[in-house]
Amino acid sequence: MKRSALSAMGRRSAAPPISWLMELTLTRPQLISLAAGFTDNASLPVSEVRALARDLLGTTKTGQPALQYGTTLGDPALRQCTASSFALMDGVLGRHPAYSPGRLLITHGSQQFLYMLTEAICDPGDIVMVEDPTYFVYLSILQSHGIETRSVSMERDGLSIVGLERRLKELKRTGDLKRVKLLYLVSYFQNPTGATTSFAKKRAALKLLRQYERGAGHPIYLLEDAAYRELRFSRGDVHSALAVRGHADRVIYSGTYSKPFATGVRVGFGILPEPLFSTTLRIKGNHDFGTANFLQRIITRALQSGRYEKHLSALRKRYAHKARLMHDAITKHFPREVECWEPTGGLYFWARLPRKIQTGPKSKLFQRALENKVLYVPGELCYADDPTRSKPRNEMRLSFGGAPDADITEGIARLGKAIKSVM
């Protein structure tokens, strides 16, 4: 023999670009990792979840349902709670179909939602438009399904509308519009750049997509990944694309409780219109017929008891503090030539080095950084494969999420030294 035992997807599924970074972290314990997308360890709600579990499992009346199978859709109380608080965040008063629990599906983290939604909409050979750069695990999902990507340029205030229009025009010209299914947008404190897309831009994007639908012959959806939405450092939330009047039937919203509460308690959700809702629900039935009920009930109680809000409010201060530490260290240790995007929420800084300085896994800088015992995510891992442009190779993602305070300062100092040594 033998032909491969694997399916086309199996053969396409590449080792995730991040896996060797994780390997490095595990095998070199002295390394300071500014690479991992972990959340802050010290502020994890250990005693809160302990109290929630104690109460939840304190009686058989509430304990048994938490330890039993639930429905594929998710816990009704959690769906209700999530829909209401979400409507409130978007400034929606009273009933509005887009914010109904009937459109809301609970998943095992929002990543699982992204996966299932993509299965529901995209065939191999279809095209998804993504920000340039974007969330690399979503790129892996697309790649493993044989879905092509086309990039849309980014600005410091998020998606470039001019870039989106240019892209759509080009897809129309080349006859590829029929293959376009989605625009994927990490709209809040984007992974990896930290940039947030304004409400006006969301509206403009939806209008453009609608305009080009005729050429596509089918809906082109906006998939809004709001994983970091609640991790803003101060007031001033931006409404989601669902709040754009008249376009809610083209918006898919992906949210999560993992990052704002506890990443070990993985509960995410999706809000989506028909026929996507029923289809994704059926796919969820095949994946696991429902997210672990125990996790869902813990989150429901956290929300209902006010512990969630309280935790989140402390967490925001914590991340704001860590971002400030990183900002100060960058100012002190990085050469002036490095352009940094300072975020107002989320977990990441984005740094752009002079064009001649490469940051990739095989670059001199990456090796110097390793010698100095500090790790970052090479920016090129966050760029889609797109035959119409070459990938920038001089950027990096720096996370202040997982690292303790002292490591942020020391890690940036080490990295600054490495950068200076190659400039």
Added chain:
Amino acid sequence: MKRSALSAMGRRSAAPPISWLMELTLTRPQLISLAAGFTDNASLPVSEVRALARDLLGTTKTGQPALQYGTTLGDPALRQCTASSFALMDGVLGRHPAYSPGRLLITHGSQQFLYMLTEAICDPGDIVMVEDPTYFVYLSILQSHGIETRSVSMERDGLSIVGLERRLKELKRTGDLKRVKLLYLVSYFQNPTGATTSFAKKRAALKLLRQYERGAGHPIYLLEDAAYRELRFSRGDVHSALAVRGHADRVIYSGTYSKPFATGVRVGFGILPEPLFSTTLRIKGNHDFGTANFLQRIITRALQSGRYEKHLSALRKRYAHKARLMHDAITKHFPREVECWEPTGGLYFWARLPRKIQTGPKSKLFQRALENKVLYVPGELCYADDPTRSKPRNEMRLSFGGAPDADITEGIARLGKAIKSVM
């Protein structure tokens, strides 16, 4: 417009056959459901999980990692624990590569493992051989992926080896062997028939598959779904297919902690050889980059503390008791013409009525049962679509898992009345 917004998978994903049964249960609270695959409510380990969560979250040292992201593979301690206890169950002493934690992947229930493994191996148009009847959610997975099914007849002691050989011969004759990727076997207390496949039959099946591999041009794997393995009523475990000497590289084993411990704490696992292991791991990375750590740590502690074993031993007695209740009620209330398969573990009885009595959703019997306020799973839902035979329409699956004692007795009495009324 408009063409469908859905992918081929989206269009293929049918409403699961079981969903209207669940609807019925929810909308008619007086109904006794012998249909649902729920586990026993009264014996759910409420106080045990409460104590485990209390200890786990009692210190930040153990609490923080439980609430943080873990690795895609799963908690190392849980993988180690599972691999050792599994080797012990299979009578393996000392090191054996097939029972190494390096082949073991933790998933969000074993259903998720079945899904990802199928993605790793099967393309649309491929063929999976299944028992006739088999677990209907796996049939939904196959159907949604455009994978064809071919059935292999069952006997009271599980898979028919004669049937398997006949099937393989036929697939060779028709030139379809190249499309055959898997034999899916629910080997312990099968869902839906309760039948267990003997070790000798597993060995014979593996030999046959190997024999036909040449014609296929690629490995044909045995996918052993052991979801009910630990729910045996008494001593006398059967070794898994992994223990068949010389064939471990063709065996994929799917196991779970959900059913033997708590279905709301969904943790499953898969054991599989390369290149399937690495591929499925990458697919898991795309699905959710790891099962909720909190659930994994709860299970690890349950195993390490002995609470798991203690619970399981009580649970076995409980299900043995419920099965006996169902058996006695069937003996008392069903007409002699009904042939019942009494299980020695698991959650299900299988009943075969005289051929002229249909049991399907639109049958007179099903309507009578509803009028009598009792629900069963029509057997035909458990049969694969297979162009080479017609589905039997005169069977039913009866579950004693979720129903309280009184409901088992009363439910069978009601059902007996309904059966008599149509005979």
